[in-house]
Amino acid sequence: MNESLNTAAQRAAAIRKVVRAIKRGNFASYGEVARRAGLPGRARLVGQVLREAGDDRRLPWHRVTGSGGRIAFPAGSRGAREQLRRLGREGVQSRGQRVLAKPQASSARTLDALLWKI
DNA sequence: CGGGTGACAACGT
DNA sequence: AACGTTGCCACCC
Numbered sequence: 085m086n087e088s089l090n091t092a093a094q095r096a097a098a099i100r101k102v103v104r105a106i107k108r109g110n111f112a113s114y115g116e117v118a119r120r121a122g123l124p125g126r127a128r129l130v131g132q133v134l135r136e137a138g139d140d141r142r143l144p145w146h147r148v149t150g151s152g153g154r155i156a157f158p159a160g161s162r163g164a165r166e167q168l169r170r171l172g173r174e175g176v177q178s179r180g181q182r183v184l185a186k187p188q189a190s191s192a193r194t195l196d197a198l199l200w201k202i
Numbered sequence: 203c204g205g206g207t208g209a210c211a212a213c214g215t
Numbered sequence: 216a217a218c219g220t221t222g223c224c225a226c227c228c
Contacts, residue, residue, distance in 0.1 A: 090226080114210050127210040128226060135209060148209080156209040165211075180216090 089122055098122060099133045106147040109174045111183055113151050133154070146170040153183040 089095050098121040098163050105120075112120070114127035123129060127157055134145045146167040148158040157163035168178050177184045 118210090125211090126224060128208060128223075130207040130211095131208095132225070145209085150209080151211055167209095182216095193218095 095126075095129065096125060096133045099130050100137065100143060103134070103143055103145065104150060105179070106144055108144075109176060109186065111147045111153065111171065111176060112122060113149055113153070117148055126152070138142055142198050150166075153185065154180045155183070189196070 088142050089098055099117060101113075102117050102120045108115075114130040115125075117130045118124060118126045121130075130148065134143070134148060137143050137145065151166075155167055157167060164181065168183070171178065171183055176186075176201075
């Protein structure tokens, strides 16, 4: 089931697939995307693939960040503003060059309430 | 084969 | 939190 990933094209395809799987309002780091694609330690390759993809609408590139939610583009650059704008539209909060993890309002009690329909 | 590069990560200061 | 270093790895001369 694990694709071969022997060729550059296969690796790129695997990476794009993982990026497409990131849902609205969520984000993942380059390193995380690489791991999910079966390519641990190859975060830079993810950046390379996204750069090649350019403005492909099928790819939610804005949902990929540096480690810890850091925006990889230079602060204030076109890319950084665009990425933050798109993430903001999806409800992702940010503080400067960093996007914040989705607030986990689910305390154990609240989770129980959801699960047990209390 | 060798050196430079980069939408990176982890760690230290 | 913001940089600087170092380790990485795929690509491209």
